[in-house]
Amino acid sequence: MSANLDLFDSPRELQALAVPDADLRFAHGFYTRDEAATLMAALLEETPWRQERIRIAGEMRWQPRLTSWHGDLGADYAYSGIRLDPHPWTPTLSRMRRDIEAATGHAYNSVLLNLYRDGNDSVGWHADDEALLGPTPAIASLSLGQTRLFRLRHKRRLHAPVDIQLTDGSLLLMAGSTQRHWEHTVPKERGERGPRINLTFRLIAARP
Numbered sequence: 001m002s003a004n005l006d007l008f009d010s011p012r013e014l015q016a017l018a019v020p021d022a023d024l025r026f027a028h029g030f031y032t033r034d035e036a037a038t039l040m041a042a043l044l045e046e047t048p049w050r051q052e053r054i055r056i057a058g059e060m061r062w063q064p065r066l067t068s069w070h071g072d073l074g075a076d077y078a079y080s081g082i083r084l085d086p087h088p089w090t091p092t093l094s095r096m097r098r099d100i101e102a103a104t105g106h107a108y109n110s111v112l113l114n115l116y117r118d119g120n121d122s123v124g125w126h127a128d129d130e131a132l133l134g135p136t137p138a139i140a141s142l143s144l145g146q147t148r149l150f151r152l153r154h155k156r157r158l159h160a161p162v163d164i165q166l167t168d169g170s171l172l173l174m175a176g177s178t179q180r181h182w183e184h185t186v187p188k189e190r191g192e193r194g195p196r197i198n199l200t201f202r203l204i205a206a207r208p
C-alpha cells in the first residue's frame with residue numbers, strides 16, 4: 001500500500017491514505033534519520049521497559065515485546081487485563097508530544113511505548129477501541145528503528161488487508177472510525193531484524 005506512495009517531496013507532511021471506513025494519514029519522514037536516531041537512543045536509555053504478563057483467551061502469557069506507559073496524572077488505563085499507572089512525561093517524550101500535536105491537530109495525554117527487540121516480537125490483532133478512548137479516537141503512531149509491517153484488516157467487510165511499512169521516523173495518524181471498523185497487527189518477521197520502538201500517543205478520558 002505505502003510502497004508506491006509518491007510522498008518524497010514532503011516527507012514531514014501527513015498524507016491521507018485512501019482506505020474505506022477509516023481516516024488514516026501517513027508521513028514517511030516525520031523525523032529525519034538523524035532526529036530519529038537521536039530519539040531512539042534516548043528512549044532506549046531512558047525508558048523503564050517492562051515485559052508484562054497478559055491474559056489471552058484465558059491464559060496468562062508474556063507479552064512478546066517490552067512496554068512502558070507514560071501520561072498525565074489521572075490518565076490511568078486498563079489494557080488486556082493489565083492496569084497501568086503512567087510514568088511521567090520525560091523531556092524527550094514531551095518534545096515528541098508537542099511535535100505530534102502540532103502536526104496532527106489533536107491533543108494527547110498519554111503515550112504507550114512498545115519495544116520490538118527483534119523479529120520475534122510482535123503485537124497481535126486488535127483495535128484500540130477501549131471505551132476510555134471515546135468512539136472516534138485519534139491515535140498518533142510514531143515509529144523508530146527497524147522498519148516493520150503494519151497490517152490492517154476490516155472487521156466485517158470483505159476487503160483486502162492494507163499493508164503499511166512503518167519506516168524509521170514515520171508517523172501514522174489513525175482517526176475517525178478507523179478503530180471501529182479495522183483491526184491491526186505487527187506480525188512476527190523471519191530473518192535478521194533490529195530493534196524498533198513504536199509510540200502511540202492517545203487521549204484518555206477522565207474516569208467518571
Ligand SMILES: O=C(O)CCC(=O)C(=O)O
Nearest residue numbers: 114123128150186198200
Ligand atoms: O507497533 C505498532 O506499530 C503498533 C502498536 C499498537 O498497535 C499498539 O500499541 O496498540
Ligand SMILES: [Fe+2]
Nearest residue numbers: 126127128184
Ligand atoms: Fe494498536
